[in-house]
Amino acid sequence: MAGIVKKKKNISRFFIIFILIVITFVYLIPLLYVVNTSFRPWIDIKEYPPKIMFKPSISSYIRIFTSRAVYAPGKEPTEEEFANMKWYERIVYEETNEKIIRIGDLPKRYLNSIIIGSISTALTIILGTCAAYGFSRFKVRGKDDLLFFILSTRMLPPVVVVIPVFLMFRFLGLNDTHLGLILLYTAFNVSFAVWVLKGFIDEIPIEYEEAAMVDGYSRLQVFRKIVIPQASTGIAATAVFCFVFAWNEYAFAFLLSRTVAQTVPAWLPYQMGVLGYDWGAAAAGTAVFLLPAMIFTIILRKHLVRGITFGAIRK
């Protein structure tokens, strides 16, 4: 009798595992499809039914990083010129009959994303850690109201805030500048950072600080030498969250930047090749852009729940 029950349990166990694996696979299909498309040779991209197996080509990656022009009829390179081509020029020529003119727009947008993301993250962490420490350790008049106010700024829909911000930035000449987006992302992230970091600082036993102050440490010394090192994991996790937010942000970047300070999300969906919308290049760009976020997700796994609920749930 017991044996039958056990067997039944085992079968249902395998069944659940099987379902989970199937779901995970189905879940990953869109991602796999994009990676698959990004390695597809030009002629296979619009094939129907979609080809899964093909000779992989990196020409899509070359195309997303470069600007190209089609060779005019009769102006195709001679055999000798072809022999002198660099390997990447040859790949592009063979697939799309194009000539590489210069480095494309993606590297600049990528750099913009990195600059804006990291500077705003640094500012956010500095402001956020100080404010979180203040709220965690001191009596502040109207603390709950202030914290509510700080959180509520984060809940505002970007599309709503962007109208007045657009006018303000235009008046100040901040549209399409790095500074403008950095300020905006800092303001939007700082509310998040204060809430999450306050949670982390609340968890540090206050006795350390009291002991240090008895030993003659000043408040600032306590903050620098005890609180910051103790909260470093939390600070790092918060920083990654802030960076990912700035990296992913679309509405502000799309409406407040045109070229100079444009980040990847505002640019990638709208880039057109000479030969119409270049889906191979779009897929390659997507893959290149999503990779950092994926790595961060894996690093952040432990803190993810805490981050996405603004520190409300500490597990």
Added chain:
Amino acid sequence: MFKRSRENQFNGNQLLHRSMRDTTLVRLFILPTIILLIAINIFPLFWSLFLSFSSYSAKGATEWGKNPEMIGGLNYSRILTDPRIWTKFITTAKYVVMSVGGEMILGFGLALLLQLKFKGKGFVTTFLILPMTMSPVIVGLMWRLFYNPNWGMFNYLLGLGKIDWISDPARNLYSIVLVDIWMWTPFVMLLSIAGLSAIPKYLYEAAEIDRASWWFKFTRITLPMVYPLLLVALIFRTMEAFKIFDLPMGITGRGAMAPPLLSMYLYNTAFVTWKTSFGASLGYIMLIMIIAITSLFIKYLNKAKT
């Protein structure tokens, strides 16, 4: 689950002699953040409130001082009486109900399945949460590729013909809902897992002794214990789905073919047809609705703390 936040304050006479310096210090610590938030978030909002009572277009007005004409509450009354705008409210509500509903059911279901311990569970969880931290607009772009009516994988895998999921107004709301569910089910799943793992084991053991049925255990132990976290997930997702903007933009391109969602309409009003002040008043209506949902969340948070 919810650790009670310790009131870590120095109170009493213990450190009284420092209190003067502490007040200046705490101001120094907190003020920069408050000032930044007022400058970047609050001041523009008041400006926008002022604009919402005027008729003003930002188009081409690069010079400062072009006076908005005050028209009182005309913008608001026009929004609230226009049946075409009401359909946008209804579409948004439909979007919220479908996507959040789907996410809650699937996310909680997955969390229940993931209660089982097995080798490779970590991998499965990690793979499942990948979509969550991706940029919504890029996810939209990715799905635009996937949905492509002529050569996309979606129709092929489901054995459908060349169905247009992107620009057909009868369908694209549902295709965006599907992507939203794909992207945010892991969010509900993670919160549910957090809730489920916090249920003390002895409750189940006690129920086992009483030979309670599976259904009894589920409705009397599991659901009530996970309920607070499901509520958090519900509020968060409702808020986000209500203001969804980047996903439809990513899936439908510039948004001309997008379904009539409120935020898409707001974008079109304010930045395509440049009826800035009209957009501002619509924005304020959305804002009030968001604040209502947010305050629910905060109220809940405070209740959980005490």
